[in-house]
Amino acid sequence: MTEKHSGWACLLVLAITASLSACSSTERTSDLENHRLVVGSSTKSDVVNAIGLPRKIDRDDAQGGEAWLYTGKPINTSFLFPVAAVMTAPSTMSVYLANVGTQSTIDNEPVTLICFFDKTGRVIDIRRPNQGAR
Amino acid sequence: MKTLSLYLLALLFLSGCAIGPTEAEREAIKPVRSAKIAVNYSLAAKRINYTETLYRVLWLETKTSSQDFSGIWSPDQEITTHVTTTLRKQNFGADSVYEVVSPSVIEAANRRTTRDVTNNASGAHPQIAGTKLIPYEAFFKKAPTSAEFLALAEDLKKKNYRYFLELTAMDLYGTAIGYGMVTVAANPHARVIDLQTNEVIWSQQLSHQELYQLGGDLKKLEENSMSKTKEGVGAGIGRWDFMSLWNFK
Numbered sequence: 001m002t003e004k005h006s007g008w009a010c011l012l013v014l015a016i017t018a019s020l021s022a023c024s025s026t027e028r029t030s031d032l033e034n035h036r037l038v039v040g041s042s043t044k045s046d047v048v049n050a051i052g053l054p055r056k057i058d059r060d061d062a063q064g065g066e067a068w069l070y071t072g073k074p075i076n077t078s079f080l081f082p083v084a085a086v087m088t089a090p091s092t093m094s095v096y097l098a099n100v101g102t103q104s105t106i107d108n109e110p111v112t113l114i115c116f117f118d119k120t121g122r123v124i125d126i127r128r129p130n131q132g133a134r
Numbered sequence: 135m136k137t138l139s140l141y142l143l144a145l146l147f148l149s150g151c152a153i154g155p156t157e158a159e160r161e162a163i164k165p166v167r168s169a170k171i172a173v174n175y176s177l178a179a180k181r182i183n184y185t186e187t188l189y190r191v192l193w194l195e196t197k198t199s200s201q202d203f204s205g206i207w208s209p210d211q212e213i214t215t216h217v218t219t220t221l222r223k224q225n226f227g228a229d230s231v232y233e234v235v236s237p238s239v240i241e242a243a244n245r246r247t248t249r250d251v252t253n254n255a256s257g258a259h260p261q262i263a264g265t266k267l268i269p270y271e272a273f274f275k276k277a278p279t280s281a282e283f284l285a286l287a288e289d290l291k292k293k294n295y296r297y298f299l300e301l302t303a304m305d306l307y308g309t310a311i312g313y314g315m316v317t318v319a320a321n322p323h324a325r326v327i328d329l330q331t332n333e334v335i336w337s338q339q340l341s342h343q344e345l346y347q348l349g350g351d352l353k354k355l356e357e358n359s360m361s362k363t364k365e366g367v368g369a370g371i372g373r374w375d376f377m378s379l380w381n382f383k
Contacts, residue, residue, distance in 0.1 A: 025310065025352040026184050026199040044206050045359050053182070053201035053356050066205055074184075074197035076261045081193045117205070 028052055029072040032113045042123040047115055054115070064119030071109045162335035163380045166226070166297050166326060172290045173221065174231040175213045175301040175322065176244040178251050180204035182363065183262050184352045186310035198261045200305075207360050209367070210244060216371040217301060224376050228299070235289045246282035251302055268304050271339070274325050277332045291329050298327045301340070306363065310350045318355060318366030319343035336380065342370030 031051045042050075047068065054068035084094070116125040181200050188195045203209075214230045221228035231240050254273045255266035290298060303322035310316050325337040344366035348354040355363045377383045 024186065024188055024195075024197055025350065025354075026186055026197045028353075048206060048359070049357050052353050053203050054205070055199075055201060057202045057205050068202075068205060074199040075263055076198045078196045078261070079193055080196070 024074070026074040027072070028070070029112070032070055032072045037115070037123055037126060039123050039126060044117060044121045047123065051113070055111075065124070066117045068115045068117070069111045070113040070115075072112050073109050159336050160381050162328070163326065166336075166380060167382055169227065169296040170294055171221065171226060171228045171297045171299055171326075172231050172234065172293075172295040173214055173218045173228050173299045173301075174210075174240065174244075174286075175217050175303075176210045176247055177213070177303050177305060177320070178248040179265075179305040180207070180209065181265070182306040182308050182355065183259070183265055184308045184310075185261070186350065186352060187312065196261075200262050200265055201356070203356075203360060203363075207364070209364075210240075212364065213367060213371070216368045217299070217374075220372055220374055221299075221376055226376060229295075231286070231290070234293050234295070235286060239286050239289055242282045243280075243286040246280045247278070247300075247302055250278070250280070251304065255304075266304055268302070268321065268323055268339075271323075271337065274302075274323050274337050275334055277327050277334050279332075287327075287329050287332070296329055297335075298329055300325055300327060306367070308352050308355045308363070310352055312350075314347050314349045316346050316348040316350065316352060316355065317343050318346070318363050319370065320367065338379065340374070340379075342367070342374065344369040 028051060035050045037047060037050055051070065055071050056069045058067040058069065060066070111129055114127045114129065115123055116127070118124045181202055181204075184197075184199045184201070186197050188197065211230070211232045214232060218228050218230040251269055251273075252266055254269040256270050257267045259265035259267060287298065301322040301324045303320040305320070307319045307321075308316060309319070319341060321339065321341045323337070324340050325334050327333070328335050346354075346362060346366065348362070355366075375383075
């Protein structure tokens with residue numbers, strides 16, 4: 001194989017592997033931004049189907065209402081990088097996966113969306129903290 | 135000689151993994167085969183914890199999250215029914231506590247259990263902040279003495295139940311394990327309490343799990359009022375073999 005051909009082969013492999021790399025189903029920022037929930041008619045089930053379960057639920061026991069709080073971000077992300085290492089014999093090369101650290105987002109992750117429900121389970125308000133009502 | 139020693143060492147090491155009921159437990163559990171058993175399975179936190187590992191071409195990324203489902207699902211009664219059904223299929227005289235005791239008594243007992251297991255948790259989940267791990271075995275070896283439990287036990291005794299099968303899990307787990315597969319699981323601790331003597335006669339850590347091909351999408355466990363999660367919990371419990379667990383085989 002010529003040098004030109006091997007370059008194309010590398011690009012092809014990278015393109016295929018990139019297309020196979022999965023999207024995160026715990027990262028839901030885009031769902032929170034693009035939902036089509038309707039105040040007054042959307043139900044809890046509609047909310048779960050559209051944007052998923054909340055991180056936390058606050059309850060108003062007196063009124064029977066609930067506030068569902070969303071961050072859209074995972075709690076924790078850790079990364080494993082392949083690291084090549086030369087063993088004792090110069091010709092022996094091994095690849096290890098090295099954990100290069102963890103990124104925790106729970107403590108400083110802002111709540112990006114709050115859905116308020118009445119006691120019948122209908123959405124009565126949707127708010128984006130710091131951005132007003134929507 | 136060296137090889138033989140190695141084999142013996144390996145055997146000794148592996149024998150530690152096979153933890154079954156003790157002789158005393160085997161004897162004590164025998165009457166359960168023909169007695170009336172009341173069943174209660176409670177989840178301490180109505181949460182599902184997620185773990186997914188994503189292939190990013192040049193690296194692997196593991197994300198964890200935890201979602202609150204208490205707004206759309208009160209699982210305790212439904213999960214208890216799954217255990218009861220499994221036991222009945224294996225010809226045990228089991229009833230769900232929800233069939234025989236008033237809901238307020240059960241809810242009070244479950245609230246107390248939640249408080250006790252949370253206060254006695256064996257630690258915090260290393261990757262999911264705010265998630266507690268189930269207490270050590272020693273905690274479950276002692277029968278509860280709280281007023282809430284004793285009220286529940288008293289009601290069961292009045293209805294002629296001799297044994298109480300109590301299962302307690304901290305929460306549910308959803309995991310994307312690769313190749314598009316997703317598991318729904320829980321790791322409850324199970325124990326049988328003799329209501330006449332208020333002693334734990336059998337105690338064991340269990341787990342149940344179901345596997346789905348969902349394209350690696352954990353959100354599918356939440357859709358349609360968590361139908362896939364509910365189905366997975368029931369399917370996992372349905373595979374428990376109490377005849378083996380309690381040594382009747």
